[in-house]
Amino acid sequence: MAHVVVVGGGFAGVWSAAAAARVRDTADLRITLVAPGADLVLRPRLYEPDPERAAVPLKGILGPIGVEHVRAQVQEIDVLGRRVVADGSPLAYDRLVLAAGSRLVRPDLPGAERLFDVDTLDGARRLRARLRDRDGFTAVVVGAGYAGLEVATELAGRGRVVLVERAGSVAPELGFGPLPAIEVALDRLGVERRLGATVREVRDGGAVLDDGSLVPADVVVWTAGLEASPLARQVPGERDGLGRLAVDAHLRAHGAVFAAGDVAAARMDGDHWTVQSCQHAVPMGKTAGHNAAADLLGVPLVEFAPAPYVTDIDLGAAGAVYTRGWDRRVALSGAEGKWVKRWLMEVIQPPVDDPAALLGSAGVVTTPVPF
Ligand SMILES: Cc1cc2nc3c(=O)[nH]c(=O)nc-3n(C[C@H](O)[C@H](O)[C@H](O)COP(=O)(O)OP(=O)(O)OC[C@H]3O[C@@H](n4cnc5c(N)ncnc54)[C@H](O)[C@@H]3O)c2cc1C
Incomplete structure (x- = not known):
């Protein structure tokens, strides 16, 4: 047959x-x-x-x-x-x-094994388990494309969120159409932005950005690529x-x-x-x-x-x-x-x-x- x-x-x-x-x-x-x-x-x-x-x-x-x-x-x-x-x-x-x-393309950087993601069911389960019962957490979300924006704005209801994006604006691949609405939403939800920046190391206590600054965080979620x-x-x-x-x-x-x-x-x-x-x-x-x-x-x-x-x-x-x-x-x-x-x-x-x-x-x- x-x-x-x-x-x-x-x-x-x-x-x-x-x-x-x-x-x-x-x-x-x-x-x-x-x-x-x-x-x-x-x-x-x-x-x-x-x-x-x-x-x-x-x-x-x-x-x-x-x-x-x-x-x-x-x-x-x-x-x-x-x-x-x-x-x-x-x-x-x-x-x-x-x-x-x-x-997801996983980056080759020190501490990459500490990264969280929402790319797979296991990844999403691991992130939820880490944040369970931790109201008031800080999350660094790397990448401000659609996946990064969705996870950042969802987590913003429960903790402090810092969105790190290599490009000079959020939603770089979406063009200028939806940008103003997205910016207004991020402001309203208190999502902090680090634009033109990326993460060069992930430590137990947070993310080191490429300018050498440490952003203390409970989780670092990678969404880019x-x-x-x-x-x-x-x-x-x-x-x-x-x-x-x-x-x-x-x-x-x-x-x-x-x-x-x-x-x-x-x-x-x-x-x-x-x-x-x-x-x-x-x-x-x-x-x-x-x-x-x-x-x-x-x-x-x-x-x-x-x-x-x-x-x-x-x-x-x-x-x-x-x-x-x-x-x-x-x-x-x-x-x-x-x-x-x-x-x-x-x-x-x-x-x-x-x-x-x-x-x-x-x-x-x-x-x-x-x-
Ligand atoms: C966080 C997030 C948010 C998203 N939001 C949106 C959205 O709002 N709108 C939208 O349109 N899209 C969105 N997407 C993208 C969308 O999920 C994907 O485009 C879609 O899942 C692609 O479907 P697919 O069947 O091609 O591949 P996948 O969903 O990746 O499925 C691949 C399948 O192949 C199996 N597989 C892989 N390798 C092998 C192998 N070697 N042997 C056998 N099986 C294998 C996997 O187990 C899986 O079953 C989002 C994605 C993510 C991660």
Whole structure:
């Protein structure tokens, strides 16, 4: 029986598997998802006070649609032999979807082992355990991109927060659109900023900045920089500065290999590429999974057609700022932006123990965010 193997159990992997199962219908096709964890981890929720809410059991998603879950880590992709090696065991495929995501780039600096993060479920659990029952703590948050802003503004409700950013302003990659709303929120929440600065050492009692000053702190949370899974290097083809594999309009990376989510870079239009975000990982997963199965079953392939780009940054008790378009024009802020953020955090979760709803949502037609 022909075999589609999906590597990765994040947004891209889960939706790839669901889309492949949707195309399969009653045809003979085996679909296997390989990922080490038991859960789909909703990474955008890891900054929230209860990280357990970000874990969705894969069993309730994959089991009811007849997708096998192999709990293992892939070490090797053999594109010529059409097989992967997972925890030492080979697994043959006819079509592969690489959806192994991204990870935080950990800095090489003295005391780096003391850093906390909100990149993984374990990282978020460790941070919460450290801050539990410690009201009045001081946290240094390194990096003022979306993840840094979300964790800083969430922690600001409970302690003193110092946000350290190498660039001359916060939210450097978001441009000028949402900047005023973010600055107002940081002022309102009392988040201190050290701009044009970075951390050169982490000690037990705090962070040493590059000007030699010590910021005493209970925790130092590193959020700066994501890189694609190193598995991307094992597939022939072009890679961008984040290590992402370039894919074509069908999300094919090479021969029998498709790629989706944070590990892949697809063209959005003539000027823009996908960004590492769940809003792109979900439709990329659906497209790659559909095409991997369609390629084997003689069904027409579809082109990646993402919905218009939006962002929504949670700013804790100051609400959220929601933008539309690549120039990130602010559409909603404060309580209204927060309402949309909450809605987005609900809709990113795939249906559990409801195969009809899951397969019904796994079609590749993308609907724009209705706000
Ligand atoms: C704190 C934070 C906040 C964020 N906020 C937002 C937001 O507001 N909006 C937004 O759109 N995006 C946000 N993101 C980004 C978003 O989480 C990612 O873009 C998204 O998770 C990418 O999905 P993915 O499936 O490609 O990869 P991932 O979620 O990284 O999943 C990768 C999967 O592959 C598995 N895997 C990895 N290596 C292997 C291997 N060798 N073998 C087998 N399996 C493997 C992993 O275990 C995991 O199951 C945020 C991220 C973080 C960390």
